[in-house]
Amino acid sequence: MAGLQNLLIPAVLFFALGYIAKLVRSDLKFPPDMAKALSIYLLVAIGLHGGHELAKADLVIAMKSILVALGMGFFLPLAAYRILMMSAKMDRLNAAAISAHYGSVSAGTFLTAVAFLDSAQISYESYPVIMLAVMESPAIIVGLLLAAWARKQEGDQAQRESNGQNGNGHLSEILRDAFTNGSVVLLIGAMVIGAVAKPSAFDKVIPFIDEIFMGVLCLFLLEMGLEAGRRANEFKRVGGFLVGFGIGMPLLGGAVGVIAGAMLLDFSVGGTVLVAVLGASASYIAVPPAMRLAVPEANPSYYLTLALGVTFPFNVIVGIPLYQWMAERLMSA
Amino acid sequence: MKRLVPEKLLTIIADGALEAKLTKLAAKSGVSGYTVTEARGAGSTGVQSGNLDIDTNILIKIILPESRVAGLLDELERLLKKSYKFKVFVSDVAVLMPQSYERPMDEDLRL
Numbered sequence: 059m060a061g062l063q064n065l066l067i068p069a070v071l072f073f074a075l076g077y078i079a080k081l082v083r084s085d086l087k088f089p090p091d092m093a094k095a096l097s098i099y100l101l102v103a104i105g106l107h108g109g110h111e112l113a114k115a116d117l118v119i120a121m122k123s124i125l126v127a128l129g130m131g132f133f134l135p136l137a138a139y140r141i142l143m144m145s146a147k148m149d150r151l152n153a154a155a156i157s158a159h160y161g162s163v164s165a166g167t168f169l170t171a172v173a174f175l176d177s178a179q180i181s182y183e184s185y186p187v188i189m190l191a192v193m194e195s196p197a198i199i200v201g202l203l204l205a206a207w208a209r210k211q212e213g214d215q216a217q218r219e220s221n222g223q224n225g226n227g228h229l230s231e232i233l234r235d236a237f238t239n240g241s242v243v244l245l246i247g248a249m250v251i252g253a254v255a256k257p258s259a260f261d262k263v264i265p266f267i268d269e270i271f272m273g274v275l276c277l278f279l280l281e282m283g284l285e286a287g288r289r290a291n292e293f294k295r296v297g298g299f300l301v302g303f304g305i306g307m308p309l310l311g312g313a314v315g316v317i318a319g320a321m322l323l324d325f326s327v328g329g330t331v332l333v334a335v336l337g338a339s340a341s342y343i344a345v346p347p348a349m350r351l352a353v354p355e356a357n358p359s360y361y362l363t364l365a366l367g368v369t370f371p372f373n374v375i376v377g378i379p380l381y382q383w384m385a386e387r388l389m390s391a
Numbered sequence: 392m393k394r395l396v397p398e399k400l401l402t403i404i405a406d407g408a409l410e411a412k413l414t415k416l417a418a419k420s421g422v423s424g425y426t427v428t429e430a431r432g433a434g435s436t437g438v439q440s441g442n443l444d445i446d447t448n449i450l451i452k453i454i455l456p457e458s459r460v461a462g463l464l465d466e467l468e469r470l471l472k473k474s475y476k477f478k479v480f481v482s483d484v485a486v487l488m489p490q491s492y493e494r495p496m497d498e499d500l501r502l
Contacts, residue, residue: 088442093442093443094443281442284442285442285443288440292437342443342445343445346408347408347444350406350409351409354474354475354476355474357436358406358436358437359436362445362446
């Protein structure tokens with residue numbers, strides 16, 4: 059199968075290496091803050107690239123992409139919440155916190171999809187990069203609203219009163235943090251710089267954002283593989299239903315993304331795969347700290363294990379080739 | 392040992408996401424300052440490895456006069472009752488120049 063062949067790219071293999079290293083209890087470890095430094099580079103590179111391309115892009119399609127991204131960012135967490143509440147064991151606040159992660163996106167998964175498309179020599183539109191930036195935050199808002207509603211439903215009067223005391227300041231602060239999150243600022247900032255920089259000067263940074271990009275992505279995915287592998291022994295704790303959700307939800311989000319990319323936005327197979335990955339991926343950068351602050355009642359080991367331990371590896375290994383297959387099937391139909 | 396004056400050391404262990412919330416609260420309650428370090432560890436709720444932002448703990452240390460301890464603990468307890476998860480403990484320390492722990496810090500100072 060061509061799809062499997064395309065998995066034999068260094069970035070994905072390094073992810074597998076990291077995962078396996080943890081499973082065999084290797085002491086392989088990255089220096090502190092290395093992952094943060096690598097992700098800063100990756101966001102700058104993808105932002106500059108995307109911005110440079112988008113300067114030549116069609117404004118109408120760009121606006122449409124943003125609307126579709128907002129739509130997915132608001133709809134997917136609601137769908138996730140409904141699915142989670144089907145389990146009798148799930149409480150509303152944990153469901154709200156987990157849902158927020160699934161409406162937001164993972165830049166790591168997006169970049170892996172870019173590497174996958176590059177190696178398969180499938181071209182893709184640059185609009186999904188704006189969608190990546192747009193989709194970080196709306197799900198946090200939905201998560202906050204779901205949590206507020208859940209507290210009301212559970213009739214926890216004391217909780218409401220105590221939240222009411224510093225109520226609005228608290229909420230507005232979390233919303234501000236959601237929109238000024240470092241990765242959002244960096245990605246949008248790099249896109250603007252890529253769009254306005256004069257071409258002769260932009261050419262000078264191309265070696266920095268192009269030549270070493272895949273190598274840096276390898277290191278980043280090695281680290282993420284270690285992090286994902288470390289969480290494999292948490293599966294018992296989160297239980298079968300949630301692990302199943304961590305695989306089922308990206309399938310739903312990926313299908314929504316394929317339909318949105320191919321039918322609403324008229325993207326090519328490559329662009330559609332990227333939109334599918336945006337729908338399928340779960341955040342592990344912007345959303346977890348927001349949920350720790352906004353929904354302290356929820357158990358962080360649920361959402362971190364799901365986003366990083368289940369959904370991320372699933373998307374990297376199985377999801378991306380599967381979304382490509384779905385996009386091709388839909389387009390040939 | 393004559394020059395040493397007894398004070399209280401309040402230590403908080405929390406997830407990094409709570410740093411701004413906790414330090415703001417401390418500044419508001421009139422402490423003279425605080426020190427934050429990154430930390431890692433494990434407990435009944437899992438591992439905080441310190442590898443990524445999302446699983447980095449912080450250690451906040453605050454030296455303050457005993458008279459101010461109760462007020463700050465009340466505020467922290469309010470957060471704990473709202474299900475925020477962190478550990479607080481108070482210990483005895485002895486300091487030089489006690490007057491430097493008296494003057495409240497500027498509330499707007501942020502790391």
